[in-house]
Amino acid sequence: EVELSKGKSRELRKQITIYAWDRLLNFLTYRERSIWECKMFLDQLYLDPEISEKLVEKAISNNFVNDERFAELFVESLIAKKKNSTEIKIKLFEKHISGKIINKVLAEKYSAEIEENILTENVIKTLSKYSGFSDKEKIEKCLNYLTRRGFSYYEVKEKINELIMSPL
Structure with a gap:
C-alpha cells in the first residue's frame, strides 16, 4: 500500500474533479439532460458522492442543466413522434422529472387539438397496419394496441367509428 500525503491527496482529488467536470460537460453537449441523468x-x-453532488450543483448554477427546460424539449420531441400524454408522462417520470413540472409543461405544450391529431394519426396508422384482417378483427386489434399504448379505450373507439363513417 502507498500512503499519500495530504498535499498529494488534495491534488489528486482536484484532478479527478476536473476530469469528471470535463466528462459531464461532454455528456451535456449531445442533448438536453435531466438532473437525474447527470447524477x-x-x-x-x-466518484466520491460529494464530488458528484458539487458537479451537479455547478452545472445547475451555470444553467447547463434545467429539468423544466429538459421537460419542454422532451415533450416537444415526443409530440413530434405522435406520443400520447400518458406515454409522455411515463417517460418523464422515468427521467425523474417532478409531477409539478410534468403537469406544467403538458398544460403548455399538449393541447386538446394536438391530442386529437395524435389520436387520429395513430388510429389511421394502426388501422392500415391491420388492413389484412376483417373489419371486426382490425377494429379489435386497433383498440387493443392503442389502449396498451395509453390511449383511452372510449376515445379510440369513438375515433374509429368516426373514421369508418367518413371516407379516409
Missing part, C-alpha cells in the same frame, strides 16, 4: 452519469464514474 446517473457521474455515478458511473465511481
